[in-house]
Amino acid sequence: xxxxxxxxxxxxxxxxxxxxxxxxxxxxxxxxxxxxxxxxxxxxxxxxxxxxxxxxxxxxxxxxxxxxxxxxxxxxxxxxxxxxxxxxxxxxxxxxxxxxxxxxxxxxxxxxxxxx
Amino acid sequence: xxxxxxxxxxxxxxxxxxxxxxxxxxxxxxxxxxxxxxxxxxxxxxxxxxxxxxxxxxxxxxxxxxxxxxxxxxxxxxxxxxxxxxxxxxxxxxxxxxxxxxxxxxxxxxxx
Numbered sequence: 001x002x003x004x005x006x007x008x009x010x011x012x013x014x015x016x017x018x019x020x021x022x023x024x025x026x027x028x029x030x031x032x033x034x035x036x037x038x039x040x041x042x043x044x045x046x047x048x049x050x051x052x053x054x055x056x057x058x059x060x061x062x063x064x065x066x067x068x069x070x071x072x073x074x075x076x077x078x079x080x081x082x083x084x085x086x087x088x089x090x091x092x093x094x095x096x097x098x099x100x101x102x103x104x105x106x107x108x109x110x111x112x113x114x115x116x
Numbered sequence: 117x118x119x120x121x122x123x124x125x126x127x128x129x130x131x132x133x134x135x136x137x138x139x140x141x142x143x144x145x146x147x148x149x150x151x152x153x154x155x156x157x158x159x160x161x162x163x164x165x166x167x168x169x170x171x172x173x174x175x176x177x178x179x180x181x182x183x184x185x186x187x188x189x190x191x192x193x194x195x196x197x198x199x200x201x202x203x204x205x206x207x208x209x210x211x212x213x214x215x216x217x218x219x220x221x222x223x224x225x226x227x228x
Contacts, residue, residue, distance in 0.1 A: 042206050042218030091159060102148050102167065102210045107159035
């Protein structure tokens with residue numbers, strides 16, 4: 001496709017459930033980023049992949065959060081034992097080159113997660 | 117770590133009036149600066165960016181922003197607001213740590 005896509009667009013989970021959020025980056029993009037955007041806040045960095053390697057996961061809020069990109073394209077963000085504070089929009093972004101210097105990130109529409 | 121401050125979480129302007137959205141950043145070294153727009157249920161779209169060179173940057177949809185090092189500011193302006201400008205606007209900084217830091221956003225309402 002022409003842009004970054006994410007699925008599902010909306011997810012409602014009961015507290016304690018596991019969820020998996022998918023990101024399809026732009027074809028050929030080396031770098032992939034996940035962000036968490038809480039209500040009324042700006043996006044906050046979660047983790048970064050260069051191809052299949054997860055080079056930075058400093059933003060993951062707890063060990064319940066896990067991300068992977070096994071073949072260097074599609075990525076999945078998994079949240080185990082969801083809590084109400086996990087409710088947010090999860091944004092994925094990709095960029096053409098490695099993160100050694102700025103290059104434009106293209107954002108997907110996000111997945112809105114609501115934990116009841 | 118960087119911080120980005122957007123003054124005013126909500127701004128309302130009349131159609132045709134000047135749009136001014138404020139952004140200040142904290143950095144001892146001038147970073148790369150950005151404005152993104154987010155329409156409902158859509159991802160972030162880049163409006164404009166400052167990296168080096170001319171401090172007045174023009175972006176899409178008639179927006180522009182001026183980098184003022186002495187004020188550590190990067191305010192976004194548009195001379196005449198359109199109804200279609202109603203959206204959430206985010207200022208962001210890309211620093212030497214190779215990471216984006218976003219402000220908390222400003223919701224722009226355009227009154228007909």
